[in-house]
Amino acid sequence: MSESSATPLYEARNISKSYGSVIALSDVSLKIHAGEVIGLVGDNGAGKSTLVKILSGVYQPDNGQLLVDGVDHSWKSPHDAMQAGVETLYQDSGLAPDLSIGSNVFLGREKLRPGILGKLGFLDQKYMEVEARKDLEKVGITIPASKRNVSQLSGGQRQAVAIGRAVAWARKVILLDEPTNHLGARQSNEVLSVIKAAKERGLGVVFISHTLPHVLQVTDRIVVLRLGKVVKDAPTAEFNAESLLGTITGLNGAKVEDDDSESVA
Ligand SMILES: Nc1ncnc2c1ncn2[C@@H]1O[C@H](COP(=O)(O)OP(=O)(O)O)[C@@H](O)[C@H]1O
Ligand SMILES: [Mg+2]
Numbered sequence: 001m002s003e004s005s006a007t008p009l010y011e012a013r014n015i016s017k018s019y020g021s022v023i024a025l026s027d028v029s030l031k032i033h034a035g036e037v038i039g040l041v042g043d044n045g046a047g048k049s050t051l052v053k054i055l056s057g058v059y060q061p062d063n064g065q066l067l068v069d070g071v072d073h074s075w076k077s078p079h080d081a082m083q084a085g086v087e088t089l090y091q092d093s094g095l096a097p098d099l100s101i102g103s104n105v106f107l108g109r110e111k112l113r114p115g116i117l118g119k120l121g122f123l124d125q126k127y128m129e130v131e132a133r134k135d136l137e138k139v140g141i142t143i144p145a146s147k148r149n150v151s152q153l154s155g156g157q158r159q160a161v162a163i164g165r166a167v168a169w170a171r172k173v174i175l176l177d178e179p180t181n182h183l184g185a186r187q188s189n190e191v192l193s194v195i196k197a198a199k200e201r202g203l204g205v206v207f208i209s210h211t212l213p214h215v216l217q218v219t220d221r222i223v224v225l226r227l228g229k230v231v232k233d234a235p236t237a238e239f240n241a242e243s244l245l246g247t248i249t250g251l252n253g254a255k256v257e258d259d260d261s262e263s264v265a
Pocket of ligand 2: 049177
């Protein structure tokens with residue numbers, strides 16, 4: 001396929017990462033092309049969030065390379081990755097409930113550090129509310145009054161703001177770590193629509209989810225991690241619900257080691 005010969009927007013090569021004695025990722029490679037949605041799946045503890053945090057500059061890999069448009073990069077902080085056009089919705093860091101929606105959309109933009117909460121007093125609130133609303137509308141998310149604090153929003157609305165923030169700012173790649181967690185069916189479908197819109201804008205998308213029908217529905221390619229290793233990286237069309245589950249759990253004969261040409265049918 002022509003897309004696989006093009007230079008990826010973003011590429012991870014041979015990434016390894018340990019936390020003390022825990023090997024979270026071992027020799028993991030991933031290519032993200034423009035207009036491509038990649039499903040990143042695997043059981044709890046497989047290493048998905050660790051890979052996202054390396055791609056987004058939260059953690060530095062122990063080994064391996066990150067390339068944007070084929071050029072080697074190393075991130076000192078998430079701000080570096082954001083500057084390069086990589087936006088992230090983290091699994092475990094949501095929004096700041098006591099700030100307005102506008103402040104949340106802008107959270108972390110002006111200061112280079114994460115955890116900036118409480119240091120936004122000098123910012124122009126009005127500007128942020130207006131711009132935040134525009135950003136969210138751009139990606140098809142309408143929140144009635146963006147001056148409301150996030151604590152007044154439902155779980156689904158909060159998630160919409162978080163995703164809107166990421167998609168609105170992304171220039172190349174968006175990393176979504178379990179964005180439909182805790183969402184109902186209708187809200188999940190809205191998230192899937194936002195993913196499709198991001199793809200149509202030519203962004204590369206990494207979508208992490210345990211809801212396999214969603215992954216099969218919205219992705220072009222699926223990368224399966226097990227125990228910190230890529231056990232399968234193949235076009236979505238090559239999977240069905242059963243074979244995907246089997247590849248994730250390893251109960252269909254798929255091996256952890258170095259065999260990426262196996263059949264999963
Ligand atoms: N901050 C951390 N400190 C120590 N171990 C961690 C940390 N984050 C993740 N791990 C471990 O790394 C492995 C991969 O975790 P994670 O990347 O969160 O997987 P997933 O997102 O696929 O559930 C697990 O064994 C997990 O316990
Ligand atoms: Mg995770």
